[in-house]
Amino acid sequence: MIELDDLLDEEHHYLHYIQANDLYFPEKFYQYLHHHAVLSPLSRWMLHYICLGNITNQRIKAYLPIVAFYFEYDVLSDFSAGQELLSWILMFVFLMQQQLNDQRLKVKREVLLEHLEDIKFWQRYAQHKKRSAEEKHAPAPINLKLALSFVMTYMKIIYIHHGFKDIKLGEACAPDYFKWIYDAMALYESDSLIDAF
Numbered sequence: 236m237i238e239l240d241d242l243l244d245e246e247h248h249y250l251h252y253i254q255a256n257d258l259y260f261p262e263k264f265y266q267y268l269h270h271h272a273v274l275s276p277l278s279r280w281m282l283h284y285i286c287l288g289n290i291t292n293q294r295i296k297a298y299l300p301i302v303a304f305y306f307e308y309d310v311l312s313d314f315s316a317g318q319e320l321l322s323w324i325l326m327f328v329f330l331m332q333q334q335l336n337d338q339r340l341k342v343k344r345e346v347l348l349e350h351l352e353d354i355k356f357w358q359r360y361a362q363h364k365k366r367s368a369e370e371k372h373a374p375a376p377i378n379l380k381l382a383l384s385f386v387m388t389y390m391k392i393i394y395i396h397h398g399f400k401d402i403k404l405g406e407a408c409a410p411d412y413f414k415w416i417y418d419a420m421a422l423y424e425s426d427s428l429i430d431a432f
Contacts, residue, residue: 243279243283246269246278246279246282249279249282249283249285249286250282252286253282253285253286256286256289256291257291257292257293258285258286258289258290258291258292259285259290259291259292259294259295259322259326260285261319261322261323261326263319264281264323264326265278265281265282268281281326281330284330284333285326285330287333288329288330288332288333290326290329290330294329295322295325295326297381298325298381298385299318299321299322299325300374300375300377301377301378301381301382301385302321302324302325302328302385303317303321303374304359304360304363304377304382305354305382305385305386305389306321306324307359308321328385328388328389328392331392332388332392342387342390342391346390347386347387347390350386350390351386356386360377360379360382363376363377364376
């Protein structure tokens with residue numbers, strides 16, 4: 236049984252659980268962490284929270300079109316590398332989402348609306364929907380409810396990662412993030428991971 240903060244002694248237990256339950260496993264990223272001189276302890280935390288959060292391949296695939304839409308990335312133009320990168324981003328989002336323990340944390344409505352306007356969400360959504368209906372090889376239409384849910388989750392994670400800007404606190408306390416999440420985000424933002432491949 237996997238407990239919240241208790242790591243298992245051996246990584247192969249996680250790997251077996253991941254395989255048996257069709258969970259998402261970013262092999263290249265895992266190998267990079269696992270063999271890194273400094274960051275190797277993070278590989279087990281990553282596996283731990285993939286298992287604990289039940290991050291399935293199906294869940295990653297369901298959100299891929301949405302994260303591609305959000306970041307204005309044409310997956311079809313660079314299918315293999317593009318899907319891998321977006322899958323890693325999704326994994327980070329889902330892993331960090333698990334740390335949002337206090338459900339009273341909300342993004343202000345006006346901040347969400349401003350963000351949607353900044354990224355031209357509604358115009359792009361209308362264009363995407365039209366393109367999906369008219370073009371033979373266009374991406375399938377995205378699920379609007381799922382897309383807005385992703386935007387809210389992503390905003391909470393990013394805003395809390397950089398501080399409590401534009402967050403409605405109420406009586407909420409700061410979430411208890413584990414340090415490895417910040418390490419992982421810093422690693423992703425650096426050029427070292429890109430250079431490794």
